[in-house]
Amino acid sequence: MGMxxxxxxxxxxxxxxxxxxxxxxxFYIHVPSAWVAYLAFAVVLIGSIAHLKTGxxxxxxxxxxxxxxxxxxxxxxxxxxxxxGRPVWGAYWQWEPRLTSTFVLFVVYLGYVVFRRMGDPQxxxxxxxxxxxxxxxxxxxxxxSVRWWRGxxxxxxxxxxxxxxxxxxMLVTMLxxxxxxxLLYALFLTLRVRLGRLEDRLLLLEGGR
Amino acid sequence: MEFGLAxxxxxxxxxxxxxxxxxxxxxxxxxxxxTRMEALDRAKRDT
Numbered sequence: 001m002g003m004x005x006x007x008x009x010x011x012x013x014x015x016x017x018x019x020x021x022x023x024x025x026x027f028y029i030h031v032p033s034a035w036v037a038y039l040a041f042a043v044v045l046i047g048s049i050a051h052l053k054t055g056x057x058x059x060x061x062x063x064x065x066x067x068x069x070x071x072x073x074x075x076x077x078x079x080x081x082x083x084x085g086r087p088v089w090g091a092y093w094q095w096e097p098r099l100t101s102t103f104v105l106f107v108v109y110l111g112y113v114v115f116r117r118m119g120d121p122q123x124x125x126x127x128x129x130x131x132x133x134x135x136x137x138x139x140x141x142x143x144x145s146v147r148w149w150r151g152x153x154x155x156x157x158x159x160x161x162x163x164x165x166x167x168x169x170m171l172v173t174m175l176x177x178x179x180x181x182x183l184l185y186a187l188f189l190t191l192r193v194r195l196g197r198l199e200d201r202l203l204l205l206e207g208g209r
Numbered sequence: 210m211e212f213g214l215a216x217x218x219x220x221x222x223x224x225x226x227x228x229x230x231x232x233x234x235x236x237x238x239x240x241x242x243x244t245r246m247e248a249l250d251r252a253k254r255d256t
Contacts, residue, residue, distance in 0.1 A: 023213035026220045033224070072231045076224045083220030087213040184228070191235050198242045205249055 002180040009173045023087045028173055030080040032181035033073045034102075039185060040070030041109065041139050048132035051125060057200065060125040063132050065192035067112050069185060074106045089152055096151030101142040108135040120203070 010028045017024035047063030050056070081099065082092040093099065112131050116124055146155040166174070 021213040023216050023220075025217055029221065029224050069231075072227060076227045079223045079227070080220045083216045083223065087216045188231065188235070191239075195235060195238055195242065198239075198246070202242060202245055202249070206245075 002176075002183065006173070006177045006180050009169075009176065014169045014173050015167060020088050023084055026080045026084040027170075028177045029181075030077060030084060031174060032177045033076040033080065035178055036181045036185045037070050037074040037077055037105070038139055038143070039182065040066045040073060040189075041105075041136055043189070044070065044109070044112075044132040045136040048129035051129045052133075057121065057125070060121060060129065061193055061196040061200070062189075063129065064113075064116050064121070065189055065196055067109050067116075067132065068192060069188045071106065071109050071113055072188075073181075073185070074102065074109065078102060078106060085152075094152050096153060097145040097149040098142065098151055098153035101138065101145045105135075105138045105142050108138060121200070 006028070010025050014025070014028075016022055043066035044063045047059045047061075047066060050059035051063060078099075081102075085094070086092050108131075112128060112135060115131065116128055118124065145151070146153050
C-alpha cells in the first residue's frame, strides 16, 4: 500500500524538475535504495562486531542476511543511477568518485555474499565478520565522495544549510519513499533471517541423521 | 521529454524487477527448505 501511494505521488503529485525533466523522478527510488544500502551495511557492521565478540551464530546470521539485502539495494541504486545519468549526463556510466566508490561497495559486499555460500556458516563466519567490518569503511567514502572529490554526481539536495533545497512536495515524497524502502528492508531482513534459521536447523538435523 | 520518459520507465522497471526477483528468490529457497524438511520428517517416521 505504501509503495502504491508512493508511486502515485511520484507520477501524479510531485512537480517535474525544470532542468532534468521526467527522468528526475528516478530520484525517489534512487536515494531511498542508497539509504537502505547504507543501513543494511551498518547492520552488517554491528552483526559482525557482535559475532566476533560473542561467537553467536545469531549475530552472524543477521550480518549475512543484511549483506544480501544490501547488495540487492546497491544494485538498484546503481541501475537507477545509470538510467538517470543517461538523459542528464549523456552517459550511463562515468568513472567519477561517487559512482566508482559505489561500484566498489557493491563488489565488496557481493564478494562477502559469495564467500558465505562457499562453506558452512561456522567456518566462514569469523572471516566474513572481518570482511563485513573492513568493508564498511567504504560507506563513508561513498557518502562523502561528492564533497571530498568533486565529480559529476550532485551533493546532498536535502540539506537545511543549502540554498538549493527541494520543493516541499519533492521533499515529502522522498521522505515517504525513504520510509517505504526502510520497511521493505525490515521485511526482507526478517524473511532472510527466518530462512537462515530454517537452513541451520536442517543442517543440524541432516547432520545428525 | 520523451527521451527521459523512456529512461524513467526502464529505470523503474529494472528496480521493481530487482525487488520482485529477490522476493521470488526468497520464496524459492523457502520452498526448497520446506521440501527438505518434509523429506526429513518422512524419513524419521519411516525408521
